[in-house]
Amino acid sequence: MHLHILGICGTFMGGIAAIARAAGHTVTGCDANVYPPMSDQLRALGIELIEGWDAGQADIGADIFVVGNVVARGRQPLMEAILDRGLPYTSGPQWLADTMLRDKWVLAVAGTHGKTTTSAMLAWILEDAGLTPGFLIGGIPQNFGLSARLTDSPFFVIEADEYDTAFFDKRSKFVHYRPRTAILNNLEYDHADIFPDLAAIETQFHHLVRTVPGNGLIVANGRDANLDRVLARGAWTPVERFGSDAGWQAGTPDADGAFDVSLGGVLQGRVHWALFGEHERMNALAAIAAARHAGVPAAAAIDALARFENVKRRMEVRGSVGGITVYDDFAHHPTAIATTIEGLRRKVGAARILAVLEPRSNTMKLGVMKAQLPASLTGADQVYCYGADLGWDAHAALAPLGDRVRVFDDLGTLVAGLAQDAQAGDQVLVMSNGSFGGLHGKLLDALRQRHADQTG
Template sequence: MDMRKPCFFVGIGGSGMMPLAMILHARGVPVAGSDRALDAGRVPAKFDALRDRGIDLYPQDGSGITSPDQVVIASAAVEDSVPDMVKAREVGAERMTRPELLSRLFNDAVLPIGVAGTSGKSTVTGMIARIFHSVGRDPTVMNGAVMKNFVADDAPFASALVGKGDAFVSEVDESDGSIALYNPKIAVLNNVSHDHKSMEELRALFGDFVRRADAAVINIGDAEAAAIAMTVDREQRLTFAVDREANLTARHLKPDPFGIAFDLYIAGDFRRRVTLAVPGAHNVANALAALGVALSTSIPPGRALDALEGFTGLKRRFERVGEAGGIAVIDDFGHNPDKIAATLDTCHAFPGRLLILFQPHGFGPLKVMRRDLVAMFAKKLAKGDELVLCDPVYQGGTVSRDVTSADIVADVAATGCNARHIPDRAAAAAHLVATAKPGDRILVMGARDDTLSLLAKDMLESIAARS
């Protein structure tokens, strides 16, 4: 691909597409795009932000694709039958997938830093961005979530940074196997668990990824990641763990409802007490991963830790929407067993019933994760908690509905937990609002649907109106 050619993003509002479009646009590449959500009038603020940057937006009807000189980049959710894709074939425009384009930019960087793992990728990427920016390294960052530290009036959806430094920091996705396209100088492996692929495939993909790097920062507190770490040369790997011996270790964790403190040990020696502004033991592990990258690039640990303590988190990662009538509403990206479990553990460290609205991110993932998802809910739901599943998010196209939300609820209820299926999302939200009492916490959970954040705000407003 000629990097000077105009690029047209089909699905430009997607969490993996929007930051990539912003990076190219900031580098002077002509960028335009379309999106189903734009046509449906969903999340208009996001598309206004793209227009404000000078990015042209079109209906997803083929009208934006007019020349063979354009490069058409499509998200994974876009079928070949979509009019934009039909038009691209008709005019002879070059086509690329999102990971093909991102990996090319990544591999061309002087210092490509890839963040991998089933969970925590976006948070670790955001933490690394915070560190590098704070010490003047001016990184380019590709994140799948909005980084609160970088949100401003002219950057309300700050999921990308475009810097002049040598570092290109990006989360790297294993779900479609595209992790094999990336050649990192520094690789992070946070954890490995069943999500989109079999464990055998994941072990191979993640193992090959970290072994290609000059330096691998690996969480040996995770059993699968620890096994992969043993296949990496000792000189090449830097290990981290919570409450376990490693190059970087966190001990004596003290959680707060929206933060956590811990003692940091480097090579077995106590260095300092660290206080994060994001909660949960999983975020302690995320911080150790980011610190490992900083040390691998000769950033002094003290300066890296100062930056981490100022990390304010990501949108939709245990984001406190607000409180009304003694009821807190939290918006969270949790959508696979590990992510949801981490959020539930963080909440259960403090008293109060949990009312959970979970919108699965597709029928395919439900089929793959069914057993693990049910086992996790059976283990992690406390007495008195209520789990409500609405139907999975559906963005169009042909999908197999072998396993539904009703199937998951039936399995979870059979374990004795309080779970119910309310197909319509608005009805599910209304049920939880009506059920909530002072001291409760409502969790809105799910991925691949930005309107969940709007739903969480609406639920809070409904609670406030009745208080």
């Protein structure tokens, strides 16, 4: 079968392309911007890429067009040609469900925060146990070096996103996956561009709950009142909770981040790893519980986490110059920002944390979360915010932070100011769900130049 994928350079659709290619299909695709690293990865798989949405691609000979949610009516001539000519099309999640997941034991990881990391943990635990799972994850787990793969294993781990499926299917993506094991990590208001309120997201989560079979398992955050409300609407599947006394619990970590894991008050083992933060311990509990449902003993899962290498762009060290360490993190919601700073603080103690934020997500650009930003950043010693192209005043929103915050509308000026301010021992935490204009590399170059000038 020949698939032509619209929006192929996104992480999710690029993952579908890789899986389809591994299954033996011919795959081509197009996107508005075709550039590395995704373009290199896809071309290495033998996938032809076309930049742009010209209607001529309707004659490429595809058996089906797989449409990403970047596509909208009236914007892409190709989509209009597909509709006008009555050519077959489907969404990425629907194609995946119909062709790849139908006979799999799907382990789906849903939640506002921690989906990528928890999916990576779960895939790694299954891998370490010799189960060789397939997976599709919205980041690159460093234990694997790729975001998607197809295997002969019955197990498939998928990051289950609540964002909508396509312009013609406004249900959340995760409704398509029909998991046997479902993790509900947490639930907060997000995606203000498509959801009017928290209740609308809760409804989508309950649609997911309705699809889990009676012989499956729901692994739910026992501290989350929003998830309690979702499950109170009806659950027809056994539920195991984590973070609660009656369920899975993480003990107090030691100075190195190690912590005990218990189930119903009974010790299961001790995780030894380099990750820090309460959110990471909660992610670990969810992954251990889900893996246990797939047949991996808790002790084996706990042991596997000692070799878990996290995900690119999750507290990833991008470089260190003159005693200044630069991290890259995907945090873009106030809760994620706060927990990421808290985790780094536990790791570095009294060292200065310089938080650098790009409010880039659709929700952030709308300003829905701006009132929560100051509190989320209080754990940082200095805050640098890139305020260009926002629909709200970042200076005013962050004013409660006083002289600890600086707002920039020019990326070059931000880099220069940050490079000037940073001192040996500082921890520079860069947070964005995009590329941030290559800020990490530009900052490291500026720090190297400053270091050379000072030592030369």
